[in-house]
Structures are given as structure tokens and as C-alpha cells.
Amino acid sequence: MNLKQPLFLVLCFLQFWIESCQNTKVSPTLMPTYVIRNVNIIPMTASKELINNATVIIQNRKIVAINEAIPNNATIIEGKGKWLLPGLIDMHVHNLADVNFSNNFPTKGATLFTNNQDFMSLYITNGVTTILELSARVEHFGQRNEIIKGNVIGPRVAMAFLIDGGEDSGNNANTPEEGRQTVRIAKAQGYEFIKVYSRLNQATFNAIVQEAQKQGMKVVGHIPNVFRGKLAEAFIPNFGLVAHAEEFSKQSKSFSFSDAQRFAQLAKENDTWLTPTLITMVRIAQQTHSLDSIKNSPLLKYVPPLMQSKWLFSNNYNRETDPKRIARIDSMVAFHQILVKAFKEAKVPIIAGTDAGVSGVIWGFSLHDEIALLVDAGLSPDEALTSATRLPAQWLGIEDKIGTVERGKMADLLLLDANPLDDIANTRKIAGVFVNGCWVNKKTLRQMLFEAQKHHKANQAKEESNWKNRKNF
Structure with missing residues (x-):
């Protein structure tokens, strides 16, 4: 079988997806x-009440009932124990997609391609x-x-x-009017949120955040460098989410709890939430010391070969390291836990x-790492799970659709073999996943990962899988 038509499509799609889910737009019945x-059930509702020994009924992609009579001809999933x-919900990702790194010309298009199923399998299996x-x-x-279809x-x-x-290629804005117009373009093109970045000047940052509010778009992102030494001026209405704890550690010389408290108060007063991305700085710190954490990772085999090559052979965190930088990043890792507490x-x-x-x-995989780090930093298991379910759904504005286990919600569900409230590591003990109302059992989840690993191994030696060759295609 051609690798572009993986065995997974037979084992998985024919098992349940085509037969039960793919055609639902034509005939929901x-x-x-x-x-x-x-x-x-751990519903993740604000009441925090558990529902033991329950029956959950799912029809047409939604939870239609809890603890009601079982319909005839239902597919039964045993949930005992x-x-x-x-x-x-992972609120900060950068997905691989088809791309062209080389010089462009009309009609050229992408030259390096992502196997979307292998890539998306990493999320679903977790x-x-x-x-x-x-x-x-x-x-x-x-x-x-492709997912929706x-x-x-x-x-x-x-x-x-x-x-x-700045002046690099990309979506740049250096004046308030450029900022406002770029937001309007993003809105017209169908983007749902605006991310602000580090090199924006203050006037342009303000204009972007204000225009996004007019367009009904929340703003997430970095705290631009221009606000160093005047952090309070960055907290304006509609700057709704800081994308890293690092954005605050850049503002601190002492990494003290009093600094963390001051940052937290600024965020609270402006109703600005935080995505700490603790795992990011932990991984960066490891790489400043050595690349062993990547080389020895049992999960590396699930990473597309081009990224494996980049991480191992073109790793700036490791290549540009020095003792002073190592010490500062290690200090940031510790400060980020203090920041979460504050x-x-x-x-x-x-x-x-x-x-x-x-x-x-x-x-x-990294979302389980992040949840565990949040618990290490002082969140209870319930609070850490809330940070990855109900609260993200609320910030995204889709809390009426996902984020809790309740009647009427879409059936995006995680079934675990053990209670994560007892031990947060139990989030990794996955018995199965409901994806938009379709059941993926443990056997299929394992097959999905196996197929991704197999395809990556087959592509490992290809020229286009070498990061140094990326501009040649």
C-alpha cells in the first residue's frame, strides 16, 4: 500500500469513521x-460534583442524556472502573502544515508536505x-x-x-493605521483571534488591540519589548491572554515573589488571563544543557522526520548556549512556578x-506534561484539569459547546482507566476518546501512533527530511 494511503485509513476509517461518522452531513440518522x-464522570462544571456509576447517552455527536433509559440498538461502551x-484543550500550538521554504514563483505552491492524519493523530491519541x-x-x-469533512x-x-x-516578511505593522488595517484583513479572511508579538511599538499595539475589540476578536500574545520598564501600560482592555509566563519573567530582575504578585495584580485588574506554557521553558532549559532529552525521548519516533532533523541538528537553544544563558533560563523555570502560585x-x-x-x-503529549507541571506549581488536580477543559472553552467563547460533560454539549470526551483527581499522571491512562461524537478505542489509538511511527521511519532517509535541505525543494 502507498504510504500516502496508510493502512490506518482501512483499519480505522472503515472501522468506524466512514461507516458511522463521515456521512453525517448528508444523513444524520x-x-x-x-x-x-x-x-x-468528572464533569468539570463549576460545582465540581462527581457523578458515579453513570450512564451517558450520545446521539448525533452530542451528549443527549445522563442517567436516562438506554435506547434500543445503542453501541455500548463499558465504563465500569x-x-x-x-x-x-491545548491553548497554544504551532501545527505543521504544507509549506514552501524555497524561492517562490507563480503556481509553485507548497514543496514540503505534512501527512495530516499522522500529525493530527498525536493530538487525538492524547x-x-x-x-x-x-x-x-x-x-x-x-x-x-479536512478534519471537518x-x-x-x-x-x-x-x-x-x-x-x-519590524520589516521582516510576515504580517507586520509599524503604525497604528497599519495595525488596524491588518486586523480588518485578518477578520475578513476568517481568522478568529489576533496574536500580538514582541516587536510591535506601543501605538501600533494599542491600535491593534482596540481594532480587534471593534471586530469582535480577542487578543492573545506576547507583551511587546517596548513595555519593559513600563509594564502597566501594556494592560489595556481586550488584551485578554498572555501567551507565556516568560513574558513576565522578562520584566523581572530579581525573580521574586513580590514581582510575581505585582504581575498578577496587573493581569487581574485588566481581566487578562495567563497561559504559562511551563513545559516550553523546561524543554528549552534541558536543551541548553544538552540534546539528550530529545535524543533519548521515546516519543521522538512520533515526530515528523523534518522536525526531528531540525531539533537534533539545527537546534539554536543548544548551539547558542553559554553558562550565563543556562543559569538565567534555569532561574526562569523556577520563577515560572512562583508566578503560577501568585x-x-x-x-x-x-x-x-x-x-x-x-x-x-x-x-x-506535551499537554499532559503541562498539566502535571501546573500541579507541581501549586494547582490542585481539579484546577489543572479545569485549565485544560472548561476555562479554555470559556476564553474561546465556545463554553456552550465543549469544556464540560453536560447534556447538550458536543461529545468531545476522554475516557480514562484511573482517576486523575487522585493522581494527575492518570490523564495518560487513556481507554478511549470521543472525537466530535465518534468513538476511538484504545486499540485504534495505538494503531494511529504505530502508523505515524512507521511512516516517519520510512521517510527518515529522504533528502527532504533533512532540515539543511529544506530550501532545495
Whole structure:
């Protein structure tokens, strides 16, 4: 079989996707009715009440009932001894998509291609059913459409349009009017959020955030460098989410708890939430010491070969390291935990994101790392799970659709073999996943990863899989 038509499409799509889910836009009656029986539910609602030994009924992609009579002809999933919670949400990702690194010409298009199923499998096999792409481009719309059409099993994808200052290629704005117009263009093109970046000047930053509010678009991103020494001026209405704890550590010389408290108070007063991306700085710190954390990772085999090559042989975190930089980054890792404690104390909402795609931060898997780090930093398991379910859905404005296990919500669900409230590491003990109302069991999840690994291994030696050759295609 051709690698572009993976065995997975036979084993998985024919098993349940084409038969039960793909054709639902034509005839919703083709959707199977699923019943999860005898399951313990962690609804992730604000009340924090658990529902033990429950029956969950899923029809036409939605949860239609809890603890009601089981319909005839339902597909039964035994949930005895298992735990059901909403599908996880990663609020900071950078997805691979088809790209051209070389010189362009009319009609050329992409030259390096992503196997979308292999890539999206990393999310689904980890129970990640919604993501926020924070550097979205037109290729990501096509990628999302393939998921929506049912050609690829993948998460829901929200997309933010990145705007920076400076003169490099990209979406740059250096005056208020350029900033406002760039926001309008992003809105017209279908992007849902705006991401601000580090080199924006103050007037342009203000104009972007204000115009985004007019356009009904929330703003997420970096705190531009121009605000160093005058941080309070960055916190203006509609700057709704800081994308890294690092954005605050850049503002601190002492890495003190008092600094962390001051930052938390500024965020609280402006209703600005935080995505700490703790795992990002942990992985960067490891790489400044050596590349062993990547070389020895049992998960590296699931990473596309081009990225493996980049991480191992063109790794700037390792190549540009020195003792002073190592010491500062190690200090930042410690400070970020202090920062999370201060934000929790100030009751600033903290939501989980990973910056997946940064060297060593592997899509899907990294969200479990992030959740565990949030617990290490002082969040309870319940709070850490809330940061990856209900709160992200609320910030995205789709809390009526996902984020909790309730009647009427879309069936994006994670079934676990053990209780994550007892031990947050249990989020990795996945028995199965509901993806937009379709059940993917443990056997199929394992097959998805196996297929991705097999394809990557087959492509490892190809010239286009060498990062140094990327501009030759």
C-alpha cells in the first residue's frame, strides 16, 4: 500500500469513521447512538460534583442524556472502573502544515508536505480534542477543513492571526493605521483571534488591540519589548491572554515573589488571563544543557522526520548556549512556578497551553506534561484539569459547546482507566476518546501512533527530511 494511503485509513476509517461518522452531513440518522455505561464522570462544571456509576447517552455527536433509559440498538461502551471527562484543550500550538521554504514563483505552491492524519493523530491519541493555533496561515484552514469533512480524524482548531512589528516578511505593522488595517484583513479572511508579538511599538499595539475589540476578536500574545520598564501600560482592555509566563519573567530582575504578585495584580485588574506554557521553558532549559532529552525521548519516533532533523541538528537553544544563558533560563523555570502560585493566589484564570512545535515540545503529549507541571506549581488536580477543559472553552467563547460533560454539549470526551483527581499522571491512562461524537478505542489509538511511527521511519532517509535541505525543494 502507498504510504500516502496508510493502512490506518482501512483499519480505522472503515472501522468506524466512514461507516458511522463521515456521512453525517448528508444523513444524520446514520450516526450511531453510543452509551457509556457504569462510568464515573468528572464533569468539570463549576460545582465540581462527581457523578458515579453513570450512564451517558450520545446521539448525533452530542451528549443527549445522563442517567436516562438506554435506547434500543445503542453501541455500548463499558465504563465500569473508568473515568469520563471532557476532551482536553491545548491553548497554544504551532501545527505543521504544507509549506514552501524555497524561492517562490507563480503556481509553485507548497514543496514540503505534512501527512495530516499522522500529525493530527498525536493530538487525538492524547485526548486533545481542541487546539488554538497561534501562528495560523492559510494552509491551516485547509487542514481544518479536512478534519471537518471527515477525511482526517483531528481536533477542533481555532486560529489566531499573528501580527508583529519590524520589516521582516510576515504580517507586520509599524503604525497604528497599519495595525488596524491588518486586523480588518485578518477578520475578513476568517481568522478568529489576533496574536500580538514582541516587536510591535506601543501605538501600533494599542491600535491593534482596540481594532480587534471593534471586530469582535480577542487578543492573545506576547507583551511587546517596548513595555519593559513600563509594564502597566501594556494592560489595556481586550488584551485578554498572555501567551507565556516568560513574558513576565522578562520584566523581572530579581525573580521574586513580590514581582510575581505585582504581575498578577496587573493581569487581574485588566481581566487578562495567563497561559504559562511551563513545559516550553523546561524543554528549552534541558536543551541548553544538552540534546539528550530529545535524543533519548521515546516519543521522538512520533515526530515528523523534518522536525526531528531540525531539533537534533539545527537546534539554536543548544548551539547558542553559554553558562550565563543556562543559569538565567534555569532561574526562569523556577520563577515560572512562583508566578503560577501568585496568579492562583490572585485568582487570575490560568489555562493550559504548551507552545507545541518548539523543539522538544511534542504535539498532544506535551499537554499532559503541562498539566502535571501546573500541579507541581501549586494547582490542585481539579484546577489543572479545569485549565485544560472548561476555562479554555470559556476564553474561546465556545463554553456552550465543549469544556464540560453536560447534556447538550458536543461529545468531545476522554475516557480514562484511573482517576486523575487522585493522581494527575492518570490523564495518560487513556481507554478511549470521543472525537466530535465518534468513538476511538484504545486499540485504534495505538494503531494511529504505530502508523505515524512507521511512516516517519520510512521517510527518515529522504533528502527532504533533512532540515539543511529544506530550501532545495
